[in-house]
Amino acid sequence: MSGEVRVYGGWRDDLGLKVIPTRRLARDVYEVFIGPQHPGSGHMRIIIRVDGDVIVEADPDIGYVHRTMEKLGEIRGWIKPIPLFERMAIHDACNITLPYVRAVEKLMGVEAPLRAKYLRVLLCEINRIAAHLYGFAIFGVFLGHSTMYMWAMGDREVFIQLAEELTGARLTHSYPIPGGVRRDIPQGFPDMARRAVKYMRKRLEEYRKIFLDNPVIRSRLEDVGVIPKRLAAELGIVGPNARGSGIQYDVRIIEPYEVYDELDFEVPVYTEGDALARTYVRVEEIRQSLRIIEQVVEWLEKKPREPIVDESIYKKYPPLHKKILESQGRAKLLPWMATMKVPAGRAIGRGETGRGEIIYYVESDGGMNPYRVRIVTPSARNAIAFKYALPGHRVMDLPAIYGSLDYFPPEADR
Amino acid sequence: MAPRIGLKSLEKRRTLIDGVRSNLHVLAIGVKYFVNPRRMTLVYPKEYPRLSEGYRGFIILEKKKCISCAACARICPSAAMKMIRVMEPDPKHPEKPRMKQYPVINYQRCIFCGYCVDVCPTEALYHVNYHDVVYDNLAEMFWDLDTFQKEPEYKTALEGRPVRIMVHEELGLIKVPVGEGG
Secondary structure, three states: OOOOOOOOOOEEOOOOOEEOOOOOOOOOEEEEEEOOOOOOOOOOEEEEEEEOOEEEEEEEEOOOOOOHHHHHOOOOOOOOHHHHHHOOOHHHHHHHHHHHHHHHHHHHOOOOOHHHHHHHHHHHHHHHHHHHHHHHHHHHHHOOOHHHHHHHHHHHHHHHHHHHHHHOOOOOOOOEEOOEEOEOOOOOHHHHHHHHHHHHHHHHHHHHHHHHOOHHHHHHHOOOOOOOHHHHHHHOOOOHHHHHOOOOOOHHHHOOOOOHHHOOOEEEEEOOOOHHHHHHHHHHHHHHHHHHHHHHHHHHHHOOOOOOEOHHHHOOOOHHHHHHHHHHOEOOOOHHHHHOOOOOEEEEEEEEEOOEEEEEEEEEOOOOOEEEEEEEOHHHHHOOHHHHHOOOOEOOHHHHHHHHHOOOHHHHHO | OOOEEEEEOOOOOOOHHHHHHHHHHHHHHHHHHHHOOOOOOOOOOOEEEOOOOOOOOOEEEOHHHOOOOOHHHHHOOOOOEEEEEEEEEOOOOOOOEEEEEEEEEEOOOOOOOOHHHHHOOOOOEEEOOOOOOOOOOHHHHEEOHHHHHOOOOOHHHHHOEEEEEEEEOOOEEEEEEOOOOO
């Protein structure tokens, strides 16, 4: 029988003989490697075994998980890891760093003032929309729908523009810092945000017509890659993928952070669990994020400006810093923050990013560096879904399922 | 006012007539954008975006204000900023030179996070609002103390004309030439 010796792995037994575990494959099953050069897949591959055109087994091979982020997080002090952790999901920068900042805040015993919390939520939702649009773009081009790719990438630019006005950088905002945020909204930002919201609402209607209700797309997504509720719960899938399977789980609801409990929005949950349901969850989430942006912007406009850093930090501000905060809306850092020591303890930060729940476990031994930063990213938890969503479908369904899971390898590789 | 779960379900698999109708919708949208395309092309470098004042571009040093505290070098996440020692005349004793520390920057490493600007206690560092500057070789990206005090020449501005990128309610991103209500 050919094809039964698989020569990766293996070990030596007591006699020093090389033992290579082999497995008998069925005679007419082929192994196909999807990736790592697959467009959009990044440094990750899916090994599928096909019988004719039908996938009988899938094995998501995420490669070597280096844990560089975690290791580098232990040697750079407390504030420098923020720009580093952004690199995990660069278009979701605020969402992915906020839980870390919140964990450090817990250890330091500081809390962001209300205005800073609203500003954080504002950038988080801008990021969430941009991340979903990015996902849509990739999804569209996977399905051969290049119009969707162009539209979503183009409309994402609107929200990147908003983020740039707010923070001064397109993608790597480094916006939250322990105790607050770095900038207040600039002049004219609320109107700009409202225009962007109105524009996006209209565009979503057009997206529905050209993409979601398109009969071609519908027939490629409906009942494809079904993850039942029970399986999704067992695998620990998070984010829009879990909510597409009917699991009512969103960190913004079960453990509201910042000001999410004061805002009026819905978390969409679909029960079908197929690729179409996961897509609809994302569309609805964009719609709800637009609602949140409207509410937050109105609050920020109405309420008088106040310091956007914690009182204990603001007290130590010299007059020059206070003047800059008033005139330019820029919260300066204090020089001791570069080498600050954080009281010993353990803290956990949770947050809902565009792709699901992210957890930071931060431990301090009272020194200048974190003793340990453990990161659990949503994509790392969602990767296992490939193994169960793919079998039974044809190879042409693979891009549809891949795109609908919105898997992002750099995030999983942390 | 509180967030809540919104249970929803998809439309059922639809009839042939629905399919035909949504196909026509798709075609209608295609025709709409074929006849009336909505493009926003930035003809770079003939046009270049005039970025907002708060944009985090290249970082420049105002040497007069620097008090050699090294906070910028300590907070730099990518170790792009380093302190160097310079001999310079002491204003109090002009005959005796003194040793002073100043920051220099390596733009190969800089990630434009702007921590150094924000941490500087005397506002000796500031951002310029552009960062499309090209270098012939990597060595030029190590800025010495003299280069660090001058804003880099913005060659795009010599050739192109500035436009401001704005958000429009109907058209999404639009470009408005600077000077005409921009």
